[in-house]
Amino acid sequence: MSRPTVNDLAKAAGVSLATIDRVLNSRPGVREQTIRRVNAAIEQIGYVRDVTAANLARQRRYRFAFVMPEAPGEFVTLLKAAVTEAAASPIVDRTELTVATVPPNDPHFLVKTLRRLGAQDVDGIAIFAPETPHVRDEIAHLKENGVAVVALVSDLPNTGRDHFVGVDNVAAGRTAGVLMGRFLGENQGSVLVLASSMQARANAERRLGFDQVMSDQFPTIQVLPSLEGHDDPDTIRRVVSAVLDNREDIAGVYSVGTGNGVLVDLLKEHSRGQGLVVIAHELTRNTRRALEDGTLDAVINQNVGHIARSALRVLRAKTDGIDILSAQEHIRIDIVIRENLY
């Protein structure tokens, strides 16, 4: 009563295993008539190939590398954990993973790392890094050598990367904008925006989406120019306090990038930090806690587990030259408030 195997199929079609295999893998050297006979038998007995057994026999091994910033932020840490966890799961059987971390904002080091990985002939690389000319060149070089390349979290649109695994950051910014506008409601005023230099492209896109929505749908709310925190706790603290101290009309805070730990602490201490609508990105220990205690009203998140698994699937498909199911590889924008935090 178990699933039919190639043996059953061979018997049913009256041919040998080798011929079955040739037909199954559409290899040359089989008469048209024989092919039809085998296909008929496949229908007949309802054969479906055991992919894992095939992979085992084929001895196919995938060697992938993930390159990620050695960043202070919790998000990167979470992503890294998700990658190693995904790699351990049986979904990604027969693949070896290298996770390389590079200092942020050091294009030279990044390129050197990519080159090194390319030399170790990996089959594919997932890169979480900003786009620079050097990186572009190195990616082109990798692709010439047949290495699959996917961009992670922040896109590298002008590099010829095979795929981007991450959310549409403009849409993420729009989502933040709608929530900000609707949560503020009649409570008009200004919105303070805290920027961050990390992953410049992603953050710029979010800001763009946020501004689109605010000016289109909530024109009476004034969105202030970004405060640049430069991911430095002291700077963030200083610039944000200054605005809160001096402007009575601040009603909301939008944190585009990293640095939410400091921001949350500051808001909790500051006399004006209580009634504000505060929205940030990425669910981490800090933002989670802030949602729980009400400092944060919403978090726009991208699921690191999904990102890791999707990257692995896409890399595999690309190195096999197979099409990806783009529906499955779409990374959704999660909205998290206290009630659906878990």
Next chain:
Amino acid sequence: MSRPTVNDLAKAAGVSLATIDRVLNSRPGVREQTIRRVNAAIEQIGYVRDVTAANLARQRRYRFAFVMPEAPGEFVTLLKAAVTEAAASPIVDRTELTVATVPPNDPHFLVKTLRRLGAQDVDGIAIFAPETPHVRDEIAHLKENGVAVVALVSDLPNTGRDHFVGVDNVAAGRTAGVLMGRFLGENQGSVLVLASSMQARANAERRLGFDQVMSDQFPTIQVLPSLEGHDDPDTIRRVVSAVLDNREDIAGVYSVGTGNGVLVDLLKEHSRGQGLVVIAHELTRNTRRALEDGTLDAVINQNVGHIARSALRVLRAKTDGIDILSAQEHIRIDIVIRENLY
């Protein structure tokens, strides 16, 4: 340069394959000293077992069944599709699936179906059905026969089911409540609640959560008693229109269960349907379209793909007597608005 295998391990430890296997699977009949030697070798050469090869050799086959209502709603259709799709994926290798549909509200038929599946000695069953005494008995019976049972979407808490795969519906209702309250803002008034008899338990829980939040956090908003649509288009149309016609103060609509297609159509036609805050559950073709055209403000969703895959993983773990990683099996409550619809 490839991964070490049991053969390498046998060589390294100076024992045979069989002994390696015994140690690996902690089978009896190996001297303590030999075990230590093998374990040392494992560390030494960094052996890690190839799970797929193991499954292949083990010839383990899982026979699972999903029992779902033959419901008109799109949600069930989506869930069914997700199940068959998940079954096709290599994640669930070596498992055969039966999907049985039963007419809703026919406990007798349901029990008969469960009994039939039990007789076909399936290893596990995922059940999406309301809890009745007969079902309780039959589940107890199944479990006595060693069949793993998980409840799907709507819990069966008093049946001794092994696990529940679905969202915390009280929290889902709370999520809907918070969004309703915050989206309404200063715009006070009453909220119309449309109930549905399908999956009574899940809907009651949602309603409970919704009411909790509304009375705690938004006490000035009046939540009306549920309108019973009985999942009948004409009834829904009639009862909802009646309220909209007669009450000027309706500011929001909360649809707890199914029947969103009709509701949306009605709201689009009705003169008072425009300015309302409308929140519903489950992302389907209907609700998706309604989000796009602005009829619906938010949808609280549970990802059918996650539910299907989680059910399969849990069934497998339970039949193997393995612990599940509960973190991974938690089904999140998704908030969907137009901006993060994709």
Next chain:
DNA sequence: TTGTAGGCGTTATCAG
């Protein structure tokens, strides 16, 4: 154009 035999990494049976 087709078939035979051996192997992929693991488990299971049966001797020793």
Next chain:
DNA sequence: CTGATAACGCCTACAA
């Protein structure tokens, strides 16, 4: 207590 040896379902030389 330990070891050969034959599976599992599929792929791949090499022969015919």
